[in-house]
Amino acid sequence: MAKPIDSRVIGIFSAKGGVGKTTSTLLLGMALSKIGKDVLVVDGNISSPNIANWLGISPDKHFHGAVNNEYPILEAVFPHETGLLVIPGSSGINYLTTLDLFSIEPIIQRLKDYSEIILIDTPPGRGEEVAAIARGVDEAIIIVNPEEISIDNGLMIKELLKKLNRKILGVIVVENKKYPRKIDKKKIAEKIGERIIGYIPFNKDILKAAMNANPVMLSKPKKIWNAYLEVAARILGPTELERMLREDKKNPYLRYIKKNLGLK
Numbered sequence: 001m002a003k004p005i006d007s008r009v010i011g012i013f014s015a016k017g018g019v020g021k022t023t024s025t026l027l028l029g030m031a032l033s034k035i036g037k038d039v040l041v042v043d044g045n046i047s048s049p050n051i052a053n054w055l056g057i058s059p060d061k062h063f064h065g066a067v068n069n070e071y072p073i074l075e076a077v078f079p080h081e082t083g084l085l086v087i088p089g090s091s092g093i094n095y096l097t098t099l100d101l102f103s104i105e106p107i108i109q110r111l112k113d114y115s116e117i118i119l120i121d122t123p124p125g126r127g128e129e130v131a132a133i134a135r136g137v138d139e140a141i142i143i144v145n146p147e148e149i150s151i152d153n154g155l156m157i158k159e160l161l162k163k164l165n166r167k168i169l170g171v172i173v174v175e176n177k178k179y180p181r182k183i184d185k186k187k188i189a190e191k192i193g194e195r196i197i198g199y200i201p202f203n204k205d206i207l208k209a210a211m212n213a214n215p216v217m218l219s220k221p222k223k224i225w226n227a228y229l230e231v232a233a234r235i236l237g238p239t240e241l242e243r244m245l246r247e248d249k250k251n252p253y254l255r256y257i258k259k260n261l262g263l264k
């Protein structure tokens, strides 16, 4: 297959667990896909992969097997009904001790030949697994919650990403629960020293979808969906969105973004 122009490998990171990385990877992926991008989502959460559960799929091939050299990575691609191409992970306990973390970087980079945008969900923390994925991505998004400890953790992961010379696209703030004393966007941007590319409000249906291991929050509450469409628009930028709209004038999502959210 010819190499698509401008393939982008984007990792979704946080030093703290449970902040909203997987949710954001999937919903951002769906938003980019509806806008018209070719999106491949990879479950790079080596020790606790859960994208297969969230999407309600039972794949026989996965990221772990490919990293372990059992088959070529493209054999693990699962075309999901949401429009996403997905490489799920395996929860098999044996992989935890046998995976060669140094194979991850070249495998991820190879996916560029396959898709325009590759979104990689990652494990929490700043350990070797996270660094191994970080070495394989070109760009990174940091996820934080609007509270002090999560922002401190945002700074920690930024430090690692900078050390590895990764380009940071910005921060998505996720209200994954009710925060009685939320820290506002401006303050978060100042503290982390990066731009805020999205603010995802709290939504109880999203919480429920994960608790029930539902095929991913398919209901897409409007405020949440709008917030992820906005992040998608910011990541692509106005020039690319205008170009896409010229080529695909009827795309309802692009038209919605232009009319309701703006293209800036």
Ligand SMILES: Nc1ncnc2c1ncn2[C@@H]1O[C@H](COP(=O)(O)OP(=O)(O)OP(=O)(O)O)[C@@H](O)[C@H]1O
Pocket (backbone or CB within 6 Å): 014, 016, 017, 018, 019, 020, 021, 022, 023, 024, 045, 122, 123, 124, 174, 175, 176, 177, 200, 201, 202, 203, 204, 206, 207, 208, 209, 210, 211, 224
């Ligand atoms: N906007 C939201 N409103 C309410 N709950 C949310 C929202 N976004 C995420 N959550 C919930 O927060 C929890 C953690 O989300 P998620 O699993 O995406 O985090 P994570 O960073 O991937 O976690 P881990 O580090 O364990 O992989 C889930 O229960 C999820 O449903």
Ligand SMILES: [Mg+2]
Pocket (backbone or CB within 6 Å): 021, 022, 023, 045, 121, 122
């Ligand atoms: Mg996760």
